[in-house]
Amino acid sequence: MKALNNIRAALETRLLAAAGLPPIALPNIPYNPATGTSFIKANFIPILKRRASIGPLPQQRYDGLYSLLICTPEKEGMGLAYDYSETVMELFEATTDISFENPATNFTRVTIDYSETGLSYSDPPYYCTPVTIGWYIYTP
Amino acid sequence: MVQRSLTAIVKKIEGQLDDVKILFLQKVAQTLVSYSPVDTGAYITSHTITGRSGNGRSRTSHGKPKRQSFGLKASESLSQLMSDIGTLSKDETKTYISNRSPHNKIVEYGGANWRRGGYNTYTRTRAVAPMLLAEAIQEAKR
Numbered sequence: 001m002k003a004l005n006n007i008r009a010a011l012e013t014r015l016l017a018a019a020g021l022p023p024i025a026l027p028n029i030p031y032n033p034a035t036g037t038s039f040i041k042a043n044f045i046p047i048l049k050r051r052a053s054i055g056p057l058p059q060q061r062y063d064g065l066y067s068l069l070i071c072t073p074e075k076e077g078m079g080l081a082y083d084y085s086e087t088v089m090e091l092f093e094a095t096t097d098i099s100f101e102n103p104a105t106n107f108t109r110v111t112i113d114y115s116e117t118g119l120s121y122s123d124p125p126y127y128c129t130p131v132t133i134g135w136y137i138y139t140p
Numbered sequence: 141m142v143q144r145s146l147t148a149i150v151k152k153i154e155g156q157l158d159d160v161k162i163l164f165l166q167k168v169a170q171t172l173v174s175y176s177p178v179d180t181g182a183y184i185t186s187h188t189i190t191g192r193s194g195n196g197r198s199r200t201s202h203g204k205p206k207r208q209s210f211g212l213k214a215s216e217s218l219s220q221l222m223s224d225i226g227t228l229s230k231d232e233t234k235t236y237i238s239n240r241s242p243h244n245k246i247v248e249y250g251g252a253n254w255r256r257g258g259y260n261t262y263t264r265t266r267a268v269a270p271m272l273l274a275e276a277i278q279e280a281k282r
Contacts, residue, residue, distance in 0.1 A: 027256075027257060033252075041250065041252070041257065043250065043257030043258065043260075045257070045260055045264065047264055047267050047268060048267070048268060048271070050271075063267060064267075065260060065263055065264065065267065067249065067250075067257060067258060067260055067263070069249055069250055069252070069257070069258070071252040118245075118249065119245065121245040121246065121249075123246060123251045123252045123253065125252075126252035126253075128249065128250075128251070128252055130245075130248075130249035130258075132260075132263055134267065
Protein backbone atom coordinates (compact mmCIF):
# COMPACT_ATOMS: atom_id res chain seq x y z
CA MET A 1 0.00 0.00 0.00
CA LYS A 2 1.22 3.51 -0.73
CA ALA A 3 1.51 6.27 1.87
CA LEU A 4 -1.92 7.90 1.45
CA ASN A 5 -3.74 4.59 1.72
CA ASN A 6 -1.69 3.65 4.78
CA ILE A 7 -2.56 6.96 6.46
CA ARG A 8 -6.23 6.57 5.58
CA ALA A 9 -6.20 2.99 6.87
CA ALA A 10 -4.60 4.06 10.16
CA LEU A 11 -7.26 6.71 10.80
CA GLU A 12 -10.20 4.59 9.66
CA THR A 13 -9.11 1.54 11.64
CA ARG A 14 -8.92 3.62 14.81
CA LEU A 15 -12.32 5.18 14.22
CA LEU A 16 -14.07 1.94 13.28
CA ALA A 17 -12.66 0.11 16.32
CA ALA A 18 -13.89 2.72 18.82
CA ALA A 19 -16.69 1.89 21.27
CA GLY A 20 -19.61 4.20 21.88
CA LEU A 21 -19.93 5.68 18.39
CA PRO A 22 -22.76 5.34 15.86
CA PRO A 23 -22.22 3.72 12.41
CA ILE A 24 -19.49 5.25 10.27
CA ALA A 25 -20.22 6.19 6.64
CA LEU A 26 -16.95 5.94 4.72
CA PRO A 27 -16.22 7.89 1.50
CA ASN A 28 -17.35 6.34 -1.78
CA ILE A 29 -19.18 3.50 -0.01
CA PRO A 30 -22.99 3.65 -0.22
CA TYR A 31 -24.67 4.16 3.13
CA ASN A 32 -28.38 4.64 3.79
CA PRO A 33 -29.03 5.65 7.39
CA ALA A 34 -32.14 4.35 9.10
CA THR A 35 -34.65 7.09 9.89
CA GLY A 36 -34.11 8.62 13.30
CA THR A 37 -30.64 7.13 13.86
CA SER A 38 -27.30 8.87 14.18
CA PHE A 39 -24.24 8.26 12.05
CA ILE A 40 -20.81 9.77 11.35
CA LYS A 41 -19.58 10.69 7.87
CA ALA A 42 -15.81 10.41 7.52
CA ASN A 43 -13.81 12.31 4.92
CA PHE A 44 -10.05 11.82 4.41
CA ILE A 45 -8.41 14.96 3.00
CA PRO A 46 -4.69 14.94 2.15
CA ILE A 47 -3.44 18.50 1.69
CA LEU A 48 0.32 18.78 1.44
CA LYS A 49 3.29 16.64 0.56
CA ARG A 50 6.56 18.47 1.10
CA ARG A 51 10.21 17.69 1.34
CA ALA A 52 11.22 17.51 5.01
CA SER A 53 14.98 17.19 4.53
CA ILE A 54 17.60 17.97 1.89
CA GLY A 55 19.62 15.49 -0.12
CA PRO A 56 19.00 13.06 -3.02
CA LEU A 57 16.38 10.95 -1.19
CA PRO A 58 14.67 13.44 1.10
CA GLN A 59 12.21 12.48 3.78
CA GLN A 60 8.67 13.60 2.91
CA ARG A 61 6.10 15.19 5.19
CA TYR A 62 2.41 14.67 4.48
CA ASP A 63 -0.19 16.97 6.06
CA GLY A 64 -3.94 16.63 5.94
CA LEU A 65 -7.31 16.56 7.60
CA TYR A 66 -9.70 13.89 8.77
CA SER A 67 -13.06 15.63 8.62
CA LEU A 68 -15.92 13.97 10.48
CA LEU A 69 -19.56 15.04 10.38
CA ILE A 70 -21.62 13.77 13.32
CA CYS A 71 -25.25 13.56 12.19
CA THR A 72 -27.87 13.21 14.91
CA PRO A 73 -31.66 13.42 14.47
CA GLU A 74 -32.86 17.03 14.53
CA LYS A 75 -35.04 18.46 17.29
CA GLU A 76 -33.59 16.09 19.90
CA GLY A 77 -31.09 18.39 21.59
CA MET A 78 -27.29 18.48 21.49
CA GLY A 79 -26.33 16.03 24.22
CA LEU A 80 -25.78 13.04 21.95
CA ALA A 81 -23.82 15.03 19.36
CA TYR A 82 -21.41 16.44 21.93
CA ASP A 83 -20.98 13.03 23.60
CA TYR A 84 -19.93 11.64 20.23
CA SER A 85 -17.67 14.59 19.46
CA GLU A 86 -15.91 14.24 22.85
CA THR A 87 -15.38 10.53 22.20
CA VAL A 88 -13.90 11.29 18.79
CA MET A 89 -11.65 14.07 20.12
CA GLU A 90 -10.36 11.74 22.86
CA LEU A 91 -9.71 9.09 20.23
CA PHE A 92 -7.69 11.58 18.18
CA GLU A 93 -6.08 13.60 20.95
CA ALA A 94 -3.34 16.04 19.91
CA THR A 95 0.16 14.44 19.85
CA THR A 96 -1.31 10.92 19.72
CA ASP A 97 0.61 8.58 17.40
CA ILE A 98 -1.53 6.10 15.48
CA SER A 99 0.32 3.10 14.12
CA PHE A 100 -0.74 0.93 11.22
CA GLU A 101 0.97 -2.10 9.78
CA ASN A 102 -0.26 -3.49 6.49
CA PRO A 103 0.22 -7.14 5.42
CA ALA A 104 3.38 -6.25 3.48
CA THR A 105 5.00 -5.18 6.79
CA ASN A 106 4.85 -1.55 5.79
CA PHE A 107 4.72 0.37 9.07
CA THR A 108 3.04 3.78 9.23
CA ARG A 109 2.81 6.16 12.19
CA VAL A 110 0.41 9.08 11.88
CA THR A 111 0.67 11.94 14.39
CA ILE A 112 -2.41 13.88 15.37
CA ASP A 113 -1.83 17.64 15.35
CA TYR A 114 -5.19 18.77 16.72
CA SER A 115 -8.85 17.85 16.96
CA GLU A 116 -11.66 20.36 17.32
CA THR A 117 -15.44 20.55 17.26
CA GLY A 118 -17.07 23.19 15.07
CA LEU A 119 -20.44 24.96 15.08
CA SER A 120 -23.45 22.71 14.54
CA TYR A 121 -26.03 23.36 11.86
CA SER A 122 -29.29 21.97 10.54
CA ASP A 123 -29.52 19.73 7.46
CA PRO A 124 -32.98 18.17 7.85
CA PRO A 125 -33.77 15.58 9.08
CA TYR A 126 -30.37 15.78 10.83
CA TYR A 127 -28.47 18.20 13.01
CA CYS A 128 -24.79 18.10 12.04
CA THR A 129 -21.75 18.69 14.23
CA PRO A 130 -18.38 18.83 12.48
CA VAL A 131 -15.19 17.52 14.07
CA THR A 132 -11.91 18.29 12.31
CA ILE A 133 -8.72 16.37 12.96
CA GLY A 134 -5.40 17.62 11.68
CA TRP A 135 -2.68 15.01 11.07
CA TYR A 136 0.84 14.75 9.68
CA ILE A 137 3.37 12.04 8.96
CA TYR A 138 7.03 11.77 8.01
CA THR A 139 7.86 9.02 5.58
CA PRO A 140 11.36 7.53 5.13
CA MET B 141 25.83 58.75 12.09
CA VAL B 142 24.73 55.61 13.94
CA GLN B 143 21.27 57.03 14.76
CA ARG B 144 20.49 57.74 11.09
CA SER B 145 21.58 54.22 10.13
CA LEU B 146 19.40 52.67 12.81
CA THR B 147 16.40 54.77 11.75
CA ALA B 148 16.90 53.68 8.14
CA ILE B 149 17.12 50.03 9.18
CA VAL B 150 13.95 50.25 11.31
CA LYS B 151 12.06 51.93 8.43
CA LYS B 152 13.25 49.22 6.04
CA ILE B 153 12.06 46.48 8.42
CA GLU B 154 8.69 48.19 8.88
CA GLY B 155 8.32 48.39 5.12
CA GLN B 156 9.17 44.70 4.75
CA LEU B 157 6.62 43.79 7.47
CA ASP B 158 3.94 45.70 5.59
CA ASP B 159 4.92 43.85 2.41
CA VAL B 160 4.72 40.48 4.21
CA LYS B 161 1.20 41.25 5.40
CA ILE B 162 -0.02 42.20 1.90
CA LEU B 163 1.73 39.29 0.18
CA PHE B 164 0.39 36.82 2.74
CA LEU B 165 -3.18 38.06 2.40
CA GLN B 166 -2.94 37.92 -1.39
CA LYS B 167 -1.76 34.31 -1.21
CA VAL B 168 -4.55 33.45 1.25
CA ALA B 169 -7.08 35.04 -1.11
CA GLN B 170 -5.81 33.02 -4.08
CA THR B 171 -5.85 29.82 -2.04
CA LEU B 172 -9.38 30.42 -0.72
CA VAL B 173 -10.68 31.01 -4.22
CA SER B 174 -8.90 27.98 -5.66
CA TYR B 175 -10.38 25.74 -2.94
CA SER B 176 -13.94 27.09 -3.38
CA PRO B 177 -16.70 25.25 -5.26
CA VAL B 178 -18.92 27.10 -7.72
CA ASP B 179 -22.55 26.41 -8.56
CA THR B 180 -24.50 29.71 -8.44
CA GLY B 181 -21.37 31.62 -7.40
CA ALA B 182 -22.98 32.95 -4.21
CA TYR B 183 -20.51 31.17 -1.93
CA ILE B 184 -17.28 32.06 -3.72
CA THR B 185 -18.28 35.72 -4.10
CA SER B 186 -19.09 35.98 -0.39
CA HIS B 187 -15.43 35.70 0.73
CA THR B 188 -14.37 38.90 2.49
CA ILE B 189 -11.14 40.26 3.96
CA THR B 190 -11.72 43.11 6.39
CA GLY B 191 -10.23 44.85 9.39
CA ARG B 192 -13.44 44.66 11.42
CA SER B 193 -15.20 41.57 12.69
CA GLY B 194 -18.91 41.32 11.86
CA ASN B 195 -18.42 42.76 8.37
CA GLY B 196 -18.54 40.65 5.26
CA ARG B 197 -20.43 39.70 2.16
CA SER B 198 -23.44 37.46 2.48
CA ARG B 199 -24.90 36.26 -0.81
CA THR B 200 -27.66 33.71 -1.00
CA SER B 201 -27.85 31.07 -3.69
CA HIS B 202 -31.64 31.16 -3.59
CA GLY B 203 -33.15 31.90 -7.01
CA LYS B 204 -29.80 32.24 -8.77
CA PRO B 205 -28.90 30.30 -11.92
CA LYS B 206 -26.79 27.20 -11.31
CA ARG B 207 -23.72 25.78 -13.10
CA GLN B 208 -21.97 29.11 -13.40
CA SER B 209 -18.45 29.27 -14.85
CA PHE B 210 -15.78 28.69 -12.20
CA GLY B 211 -13.38 30.98 -14.05
CA LEU B 212 -15.75 33.94 -14.13
CA LYS B 213 -16.87 33.63 -10.53
CA ALA B 214 -13.35 33.00 -9.27
CA SER B 215 -12.18 36.14 -11.09
CA GLU B 216 -14.96 38.16 -9.54
CA SER B 217 -14.19 36.82 -6.08
CA LEU B 218 -10.43 37.41 -6.40
CA SER B 219 -11.02 40.92 -7.67
CA GLN B 220 -13.18 41.68 -4.62
CA LEU B 221 -10.62 40.22 -2.23
CA MET B 222 -7.73 42.17 -3.77
CA SER B 223 -9.82 45.31 -3.45
CA ASP B 224 -10.52 44.42 0.22
CA ILE B 225 -6.77 44.02 0.82
CA GLY B 226 -6.12 47.37 -0.84
CA THR B 227 -8.50 49.16 1.53
CA LEU B 228 -7.05 47.71 4.73
CA SER B 229 -5.49 50.31 6.98
CA LYS B 230 -1.80 49.87 7.82
CA ASP B 231 -2.62 50.58 11.47
CA GLU B 232 -5.03 47.66 11.79
CA THR B 233 -3.53 44.88 13.89
CA LYS B 234 -6.22 42.30 13.13
CA THR B 235 -7.59 41.09 9.83
CA TYR B 236 -10.73 38.99 9.43
CA ILE B 237 -11.28 36.56 6.60
CA SER B 238 -14.85 35.35 6.43
CA ASN B 239 -17.72 34.07 4.37
CA ARG B 240 -21.22 34.98 5.54
CA SER B 241 -23.25 33.24 2.88
CA PRO B 242 -26.23 31.44 4.47
CA HIS B 243 -24.96 28.08 3.26
CA ASN B 244 -21.29 28.51 4.29
CA LYS B 245 -21.31 25.74 6.91
CA ILE B 246 -22.78 23.12 4.65
CA VAL B 247 -20.27 24.01 1.93
CA GLU B 248 -17.44 23.76 4.48
CA TYR B 249 -18.40 20.52 6.23
CA GLY B 250 -20.89 18.89 3.88
CA GLY B 251 -24.43 17.72 4.35
CA ALA B 252 -25.87 14.62 5.99
CA ASN B 253 -27.51 13.77 2.68
CA TRP B 254 -24.55 14.58 0.45
CA ARG B 255 -22.85 11.80 -1.47
CA ARG B 256 -19.51 13.53 -0.95
CA GLY B 257 -17.81 15.27 1.97
CA GLY B 258 -17.62 19.02 2.50
CA TYR B 259 -15.18 21.22 0.61
CA ASN B 260 -13.34 22.31 3.80
CA THR B 261 -12.37 25.55 2.05
CA TYR B 262 -11.40 27.48 5.18
CA THR B 263 -10.00 24.48 7.08
CA ARG B 264 -7.70 23.63 4.18
CA THR B 265 -6.64 27.24 3.74
CA ARG B 266 -5.85 27.46 7.44
CA ALA B 267 -3.75 24.28 7.15
CA VAL B 268 -1.55 25.76 4.40
CA ALA B 269 -1.39 29.26 5.95
CA PRO B 270 2.02 28.70 7.62
CA MET B 271 3.49 27.71 4.26
CA LEU B 272 1.93 30.77 2.59
CA LEU B 273 3.39 32.99 5.31
CA ALA B 274 6.85 31.50 4.83
CA GLU B 275 6.59 32.17 1.08
CA ALA B 276 5.45 35.76 1.73
CA ILE B 277 8.41 36.36 4.03
CA GLN B 278 10.84 35.04 1.40
CA GLU B 279 9.32 37.23 -1.31
CA ALA B 280 9.32 40.33 0.88
CA LYS B 281 13.04 39.90 1.56
CA ARG B 282 13.91 40.08 -2.15
